[in-house]
Amino acid sequence: MKKWLAAILMISFLVIAGCSNDSGGGVSTENSTIQKVLKEKKLVIGMSPGYFPFDMKDPNGDFVGYDVDTANALGAALGKDIKVEFKQFTFDGLIPALNTGEVDMVFAGMTIRGDRALAVSFANPYFQTGQAVMVPGSDTTTKTWQELDVKGNKIAVGIGTTGALLAKDVFKNAQILDFEEFPSAAAAMAQGEADAVVYDEPAIAVWKLRNGDSIKQLEGLISTENLGIALKKNDFETIQWVNSFLDSYLGSPTELASREKWFETSDWLSEVVEE
């Protein structure tokens, strides 16, 4: 019995190890995502709702937001008959999903970083923002994030976000609490479990619009970041195509209207759910 078990375990390990593939240099379009999407007439987008106003869901369960508009435009640019499908993940689950092929592209207001670019490839930046800090409205004394760096303070962040990486880097004394996504971190702060939240500025700005004086955004950004679409590593045809798409889309009337709707007005706030 035990011998069979050992044999089965060994064989499984060998099979899994054997599946690893050392694809050498050279550019090929065989594994190109674009080709796959054109053939299957379906584009699967990985998203992590909760990053206002990029990635959100409305009460019907449909994905809405600036990233959603861009993704839909991208699908339409590929072909009129391409169906764009959105799949929900926790933020830290997006890159693994891209790498296993579960999604074709990741739209998540994702910051372009060197270490991420070792695992995936990014198209050109489509937005520029930075990390901001949010404290409860009741906190009238804190003016800078450095004041928050005292023992006993808890800073809420999202697992795997640049906010988490930055907070763990710059906060030496405060404790960092990891949450699955922004709304959980914000809820934790709302009931005193955390003293502050570090997250991308747009999410905090929208949260402030929604919650008024119960939260405060500290002045200034702790960092500046470029947001990009994550694509399969070294999928050059797709990267090239997406960049061309962005060149045509960014600054176009459609994109400007989308940008104005999500970033400059807040009528849509009542129509999204907190994830």
Next chain:
Amino acid sequence: MYQYNWSVIPQNMDVFIDGALKTLEISAIAILLAIPIGIIFGLGRISKNKVILFISSTYVEIIRGVPLLVLLMWIFYVLGQVFRLGSYWGSIVGLAIFAGAFIAEIVRTGIQAVPKGQMEAARSLGMSHTKAMTHIILPQAFRRVLPPLASQFIMLIKDSSLVSIIAATDLTLNAKNLVATSFRSIEVWTFVALIYFIMTFSLSLIIRYFEKRLLKSEA
């Protein structure tokens, strides 16, 4: 194709060990709290007192009917409005309440499994109900209860993997963070599964050893 790189495991061994110790710590404290909870409500379930019976049954039914994930969220976000426990104690209390309900059932069935003749004989010897319980029934129930109680501890270690949802540091949260920074999801999760297995399997071996000794002492 996914490029395997197993070096992420030895490079971060301290993260895995720290997480495993934290998981064991949270589970151990939780089970220690869960046992008295289970005993109290288990006895309550067979109480003649209607009020105690009602309270105990309600507790057991509700807790067994709610998923642990939802219970943890409730403790953190709902109870947290009036009584803040924080991630660490919220996890322990959540796990203890959860396991306590199951242990209550184990205790109840353990007591009810003691032959009725024992209680009748004890009473006919002149013992009061309470004396019969403490000196005759409960000691016998104790031996029956130990094996399922031990498996409850093992289950708790596995269930504890959910506490990362309320930001409690444990093996699973450390794994999530490591995957987020290294992008080595396959390697990390395979190794974490192995660690959980080693923890639970070792415990079950230890328990089996003690069970054998217990059987010997009963013969």
